[in-house]
Amino acid sequence: MGNRWVGVTIDCVDVERVAGFWSALLDRAPGPSEPGWVYLGQPGDAQPRLVFQPVTEPRRGKVRLHLDIAVDDIEAGVAQVIALGGSDTGERHEHPGGVVVVLADPEGHQFCLVEYR
Known part of the structure; x- marks a missing residue:
């Protein structure tokens, strides 16, 4: 059996909430x-x-690894994140292939929502 990727671990103070x-x-x-x-x-x-x-200890500084989550509707995706207790960092990138919005979970772990065109 070869190597395979089985998970991503996220450190958090409030495990249940995150x-x-x-x-x-x-x-x-x-x-x-x-x-x-x-x-x-x-x-x-x-x-x-x-x-x-x-x-x-809470997260300090920018994490250099993050998750990208594909969504069908970027605005609906951002609204869902906010409703679930996450936050919008205000960072947004428009590309010919789509749009990327940088968000954060309840403890500030940043991730991207991506809507491909």
């Missing part, structure tokens, strides 16, 4: 998890699982 945000945004239910952690998805899923790891 995992709940991502679960609702991606419509992905929690699966088997370690105590105090939350894993979205099941082992062996076609998509890598999102893993929420408890830490004691």
Whole structure:
């Protein structure tokens, strides 16, 4: 068996809150998890699982790795993020192939919503 990508781990102070945000945004239910952690998805899923790891200190500075989430309607996607407790950073990029909006989850982890044209 070769190497394969199985998950992305996100450090967070309030694991339940942040995992709940991502679960609702991606419509992905929690699966088997370690105590105090939350894993979205099941082992062996076609998509890598999102893993929420408890830490004691809040995020500081810009994280150099982020998730890109494709949406059909960028404005509806931004509204959903805000309604779920996320925030808009105000950063938006228009490209010939689509639009990218930089948002943040409830603890400030930045990610991009992308609407491809």
